Amino acid sequence: MFFIEFSRVVKFALQSILRNFWLSLVTVSIITLALFSVSFLFIFNLMSAHTLAVVEGKTNVYIDLTASATPEQAQLLVAELQKLPAIKEAEFITPEKTLEDFKARHQDNKLILQSLASLEQNPFRGSLRINVYNISDFPVILSELSKKDYGQYLEIEDQEFTDAKLLIQGIGDYSQKIQRGGLIISLFFIIISLLVVFNTIQVGIYTHREEIGIMKLVGASNSFVRSPFLIEGIVYSILAVAILMAVLYPLLAFIQPYIDGFFKEYSTSLITLLNQNFFRVFGIQFLIAVVITVLSGFFAVRRYIKV
Amino acid sequence: MIKFTNVSKYYKPNVVALKTVNLDIASGEFVSIVGQSGTGKTTLIRLMIAEEKPSEGQIIIGGWDITDIKEREVPYLRRQIGVVFQDYKLLQKKNVFENIAFALQTCAVPLANIRRIVPQVIKIVGLEGKEERYPFQLSGGEQQRVVIARSLVHKPKLLVADEPTGNLDSINTREIIDLLKKINELGTTVILVTHDRDVVNSLKKRVITIDEGQIIGDQSKGRYVL
Numbered sequence A: 001m002f003f004i005e006f007s008r009v010v011k012f013a014l015q016s017i018l019r020n021f022w023l024s025l026v027t028v029s030i031i032t033l034a035l036f037s038v039s040f041l042f043i044f045n046l047m048s049a050h051t052l053a054v055v056e057g058k059t060n061v062y063i064d065l066t067a068s069a070t071p072e073q074a075q076l077l078v079a080e081l082q083k084l085p086a087i088k089e090a091e092f093i094t095p096e097k098t099l100e101d102f103k104a105r106h107q108d109n110k111l112i113l114q115s116l117a118s119l120e121q122n123p124f125r126g127s128l129r130i131n132v133y134n135i136s137d138f139p140v141i142l143s144e145l146s147k148k149d150y151g152q153y154l155e156i157e158d159q160e161f162t163d164a165k166l167l168i169q170g171i172g173d174y175s176q177k178i179q180r181g182g183l184i185i186s187l188f189f190i191i192i193s194l195l196v197v198f199n200t201i202q203v204g205i206y207t208h209r210e211e212i213g214i215m216k217l218v219g220a221s222n223s224f225v226r227s228p229f230l231i232e233g234i235v236y237s238i239l240a241v242a243i244l245m246a247v248l249y250p251l252l253a254f255i256q257p258y259i260d261g262f263f264k265e266y267s268t269s270l271i272t273l274l275n276q277n278f279f280r281v282f283g284i285q286f287l288i289a290v291v292i293t294v295l296s297g298f299f300a301v302r303r304y305i306k307v
Numbered sequence B: 001m002i003k004f005t006n007v008s009k010y011y012k013p014n015v016v017a018l019k020t021v022n023l024d025i026a027s028g029e030f031v032s033i034v035g036q037s038g039t040g041k042t043t044l045i046r047l048m049i050a051e052e053k054p055s056e057g058q059i060i061i062g063g064w065d066i067t068d069i070k071e072r073e074v075p076y077l078r079r080q081i082g083v084v085f086q087d088y089k090l091l092q093k094k095n096v097f098e099n100i101a102f103a104l105q106t107c108a109v110p111l112a113n114i115r116r117i118v119p120q121v122i123k124i125v126g127l128e129g130k131e132e133r134y135p136f137q138l139s140g141g142e143q144q145r146v147v148i149a150r151s152l153v154h155k156p157k158l159l160v161a162d163e164p165t166g167n168l169d170s171i172n173t174r175e176i177i178d179l180l181k182k183i184n185e186l187g188t189t190v191i192l193v194t195h196d197r198d199v200v201n202s203l204k205k206r207v208i209t210i211d212e213g214q215i216i217g218d219q220s221k222g223r224y225v226l
């Protein structure tokens, strides 16, 4: 009984899609367009979340030690810092290491290397490299450090941490603005597609009004009358998501070089990013499409069902 | 079979389509309903198949009180009533067999049963050999017979026909009325709404006359009196 009804409903739905081929095409295109704008919002979100994570992970703060601090004291300090839960890493950078790093960084600059060689002793002092889980924890940690006994060994300047924080805030603000813009554009497209799809489905249903009238007259249940149009909507949604995938992947591959050029070392493969979030992204897209089509179908058919 | 108790039907602003109608039709009867245009005959039919609900009163069909029938119960009522209207309401893109089968397809009847029932009703209405024809290849009378065949697929105990011969010439009218008589003789209660004086007079069956929404005549071997 159920199987008979189901297979017939599916058959009616497919017949209806094919019979109104051009209308179906318009419907699917519009849904695909709406999903396309949503996809970009998604990918942008993933990309900005990725960038933020990378930036935050790469943000180290160096705190210089004062001249009076001995390496032993510095090691003690590092051990203390490592105990703090907010701190991911703490490391003592010896003056020698700082000198080596400095030389390595300027190995092409003869002048600097010469003037360093002419010095009798290492001009650098030791420093502490601190990496935290959350950039916003920095101020607390810094004020903590300056209060305690070790304040005298550290030359705490807010500057460096402030720069890092501003960068991250900047990225956050930007991405929020763009996200909001993207959300508005996506909503706009979703509403447009809702209106267009509602109308195309209604036109489609209009071509079936006689059949619906007869169905009602001979005692078909409302759910039987309605189901083909809902299934039609689901078929449209599947098609739209399939087309979206077919277009999105090549497009991402195409824009990848530009993304790399813009984000430089913070860049990542968009396709990998999308694949990692495959079910979330396309699942939500499919849901959006189903809501658009099924809602449209439901309300469009309601007019003809009331007999 | 059909019982109307003090039924009134008002359409919105202030149209009185039916006014305190009392009606009792027994199982197996053949009843003609006559009356001038706009007097409420179609309204009476629409109340019987729950296309409309009464504003007042009570309607019982086959022991079932449909006065406040729920929307999801309507399909079960419709499957027990065959309905035939003046405009044929056939699907132009389906042939005779498919048009009749459609009524069964939409009600979850298995294919094997469809293959058995459709030829039966085609035989009853006398359209054997024309199963493959499309509506445009049929005369008006033949099209109306397809509609009647379709209305019979659920083996209804009640058949309501609202001016089924309204668009037909006298020969086709004769044939359709004979068919309805035959269906009535097979045990189905038939309600026939008609304007056709000759039809009513030749039937010699019960005639209910309606005027301005009220029953003004009910004779068991009636004639068309207006």
Ligand SMILES: Nc1ncnc2c1ncn2[C@@H]1O[C@H](COP(=O)(O)OP(=O)(O)OP(=O)(O)O)[C@@H](O)[C@H]1O
Residues within 6 Å of the ligand: B011, B012, B015, B016, B017, B035, B036, B037, B038, B039, B040, B041, B042, B043, B044
């Ligand atoms: N949906 C409606 N809304 C408002 N008024 C209606 C509606 N349907 C019918 N009427 C009115 O109710 C009255 C009865 O209509 P009905 O269709 O029952 O008449 P009828 O006897 O079938 O007429 P005819 O012989 O021309 O078919 C008429 O005055 C008509 O205008």
Ligand SMILES: [Mg+2]
Residues within 6 Å of the ligand: B041, B042, B043, B162
């Ligand atoms: Mg009428």
